[in-house]
Amino acid sequence: MDMHTVVVGTSGTTAEDVVAVARHGARVELSTAAVDALAASRLIVDALAAKPEPVYGVSTGFGALASRHISTELRAQLQRNIVRSHAAGMGPRVEREVVRALMFLRLKTVASGHTGVRPEVAQTMADVLNAGITPVVHEYGSLGCSGDLAPLSHCALTLMGEGEAEGPDGTVRPAGELLAAHGITPVELREKEGLALLNGTDGMLGMLVMALADLRNLYTSADITAALTLEALLGTDKVLAPELHAIRPHPGQGVSADNMLRVLAGSGLTGHHQDDAPRVQDAYSVRCAPQVNGAGRDTLDYAAVVAGRELASSVDNPVVLPDGRVESNGNFHGAPVAYVLDFLAIVAADLGSISERRTDRLLDKHRSHGLPPFLADDAGVDSGLMIAQYTQAALVSEMKRLAVPASADSIPSSAMQEDHVSMGWSAARKLRTAVDNLTRIVAVELYAATRAVEIRAAEGLTPAPASRAAVAALREAGAEGPGPDRFLAPDLAAADTFVREGRLVAAVEPVTGPLA
Numbered sequence: 001m002d003m004h005t006v007v008v009g010t011s012g013t014t015a016e017d018v019v020a021v022a023r024h025g026a027r028v029e030l031s032t033a034a035v036d037a038l039a040a041s042r043l044i045v046d047a048l049a050a051k052p053e054p055v056y057g058v059s060t061g062f063g064a065l066a067s068r069h070i071s072t073e074l075r076a077q078l079q080r081n082i083v084r085s086h087a088a089g090m091g092p093r094v095e096r097e098v099v100r101a102l103m104f105l106r107l108k109t110v111a112s113g114h115t116g117v118r119p120e121v122a123q124t125m126a127d128v129l130n131a132g133i134t135p136v137v138h139e140y141g142s143l144g145c146s147g148d149l150a151p152l153s154h155c156a157l158t159l160m161g162e163g164e165a166e167g168p169d170g171t172v173r174p175a176g177e178l179l180a181a182h183g184i185t186p187v188e189l190r191e192k193e194g195l196a197l198l199n200g201t202d203g204m205l206g207m208l209v210m211a212l213a214d215l216r217n218l219y220t221s222a223d224i225t226a227a228l229t230l231e232a233l234l235g236t237d238k239v240l241a242p243e244l245h246a247i248r249p250h251p252g253q254g255v256s257a258d259n260m261l262r263v264l265a266g267s268g269l270t271g272h273h274q275d276d277a278p279r280v281q282d283a284y285s286v287r288c289a290p291q292v293n294g295a296g297r298d299t300l301d302y303a304a305v306v307a308g309r310e311l312a313s314s315v316d317n318p319v320v321l322p323d324g325r326v327e328s329n330g331n332f333h334g335a336p337v338a339y340v341l342d343f344l345a346i347v348a349a350d351l352g353s354i355s356e357r358r359t360d361r362l363l364d365k366h367r368s369h370g371l372p373p374f375l376a377d378d379a380g381v382d383s384g385l386m387i388a389q390y391t392q393a394a395l396v397s398e399m400k401r402l403a404v405p406a407s408a409d410s411i412p413s414s415a416m417q418e419d420h421v422s423m424g425w426s427a428a429r430k431l432r433t434a435v436d437n438l439t440r441i442v443a444v445e446l447y448a449a450t451r452a453v454e455i456r457a458a459e460g461l462t463p464a465p466a467s468r469a470a471v472a473a474l475r476e477a478g479a480e481g482p483g484p485d486r487f488l489a490p491d492l493a494a495a496d497t498f499v500r501e502g503r504l505v506a507a508v509e510p511v512t513g514p515l516a
Contacts, residue, residue: 005029006104008126010037013108013311015304018209021129022101028126030111030119037113038122041320045116048326049075049191056328057195057318058116066417079194080160086153086198087163089138094151096166098432099137101206102148103129103155105311106197114314115196116326124159124187131182132168133158135175143413144334144424146317148203151425156197161186192318200315204337207428208307211344212300214435217502218442219297220515222351223259224504225445226289228467229358230264232452234369235282236271237264245290252297255516257290262512268462269453283367285357292354296347303340310337334424338407341427348434349396349403352441356396359389359445362452375451375482382485385448388492392444395437402434443495446504450474454481466511473507474498 004024006017009031020026030038045058054060054069061068061078070078107125110117135158141150157163161176179186187193230237240261245254264270281287318328363385365373376384406427412419450471453463463471475481478494498504509515 007031008108008111009034010112015209015307018101018206019213021104022097028129030122030126034111035119038117038119041113041116042118044320044324045192055326058191075191079189082194083153083156083160086149087157089141089150089154091139094137094139096134098207099134102151102203105202105206106152106200109200109314109316112314114319115316116192116320117196121187121193127184133178134166136164136172142203142425144204144338144422145418146332147200148425149198151203152198159187196316199317199332201334201337204334204424204428205310207432208337208341211431211435212304215300218438219293221442221499221504222293223256224263224508225442225449227260227263228449228453229362230286231267231269231463231467232362232449232456233286234269235286237261239287250294250298253290253294255297256293259515263466263508264464267464269456285354292350296351299343299347303344306336306340334422338422338424338427341424341431342405342407345431345434346403348438349399352396352399352438355441355445356392359392359448362448363389371452371455377484388444388488392441395441399434399437402430439500440496443499446499447479447492447495451482466508469511470504470507
């Protein structure tokens with residue numbers, strides 16, 4: 001567990017905070033302002049609970065059952081029951097980092113003072129996170145409206161000391177046993193608290209935030225691999241000139257072109273060796289890399305704006321307003337988050353597609369401008385990277401299927417009370433798979449491009465200093481260079497880890513300076 005501490009206030013939670021808690025085990029503390037806001041909003045809920053008039057979520061049933069007024073003696077049972085009944089997920093377990101993000105973001109909203117939850121409930125949420133206890137949450141159960149109900153319910157169940165959770169040692173045990181082992185008292189929910197723990201977009205938002213962090217690394221890595229492929233194909237870097245991109249001023253395009261140009265600085269391969277097979281222009285997959293990568297970067301920036309707005313939101317129904325009113329609303333609908341999750345799956349698929357086309361070009365003797373077939377040592381005896389491209393193509397094909405939007409679908413539920421839903425959780429789940437696949441696709445291009453650059457270097461040509469740094473670091477990471485056929489899967493796995501951990505970017509930046 002990282003001893004870094006994230007302080008949760010009434011506002012101001014950042015994407016970096018989410019990643020720190022979800023992935024790096026940062027501790028969580030409630031600020032004094034948050035505790036005060038929690039106490040103040042609870043006073044309002046308690047006052048409403050004492051009145052005879054029904055208030056949704058405080059003294060009524062939920063969803064299609066909201067018309068029933070619940071008597072005082074049944075309200076604690078009502079709150080327990082909503083958690084138990086809504087903890088109805090099925091399928092494989094969701095990853096630990098996703099569940100931690102889910103819990104932390106719900107705590108962020110609770111701490112805003114707009115939910116009416118008591119301070120002691122919020123503190124228990126923080127204690128569970130700090131103890132490294134991770135509720136068992138399942139793949140299926142959220143329609144993205146009213147928020148991520150089933151996933152959040154499984155988390156709330158753990159706070160009650162019920163259901164199953166994973167301890168810090170990775171062992172799944174009854175949640176009550178884990179709480180007791182860490183000296184945490186299960187919460188006894190009161191009016192509105194069960195509902196407030198379930199009613200948010202926290203799962204889809206947490207996955208969006210982490211996908212953005214991963215995709216930032218992947219887009220910079222893709223700029224580097226595209227530059228290496230351009231170099232290996234003896235292409236021209238003239239298409240990367242700043243003045244060309246200034247006349248089509250999409251911000252991401254200029255950034256990607258600049259990244260590629262800096263990687264290629266000092267290359268002895270670019271644009272000087274076309275005498276045997278002169279070409280006026282490089283193929284689209286090479287020449288248009290900044291345009292495609294850049295459009296994806298601009299999409300990331302838009303998605304980050306949406307994520308920032310959602311991080312600044314208090315998503316619950318009903319909510320406690322500053323003037324003391326408790327009002328029903330529709331802010332739990334996941335459409336804003338679902339749309340950008342789907343948008344990111346589309347651009348990730350296209351980035352994977354153009355990367356695979358460059359790899360195929362490196363391996364085809366008719367289009368690689370003098371490289372050996374499949375970059376093999378002894379073509380015919382050796383198959384080289386032929387099947388590495390097959391694997392990459394299979395990943396690209398799946399990426400295209402994952403790019404089909406989930407948010408274009410809706411399925412009614414709750415006796416037609418919840419008759420339009422966002423499917424944002426589903427959009428987030430498929431995006432996670434897409435990001436994993438994209439990492440592997442970029443890794444295959446990197447592996448092929450570095451082998452091709454080494455073959456050119458063996459012919460007496462001089463790669464760019466940044467290219468040499470990338471090759472050396474990848475070889476040190478365990479992905480071997482040109483030579484006779486060998487068991488290839490370990491090399492590809494090493495390249496995957498190298499890209500996934502940001503080591504490709506780290507390898508070239510001492511030469512290029514910081515890349516965007």
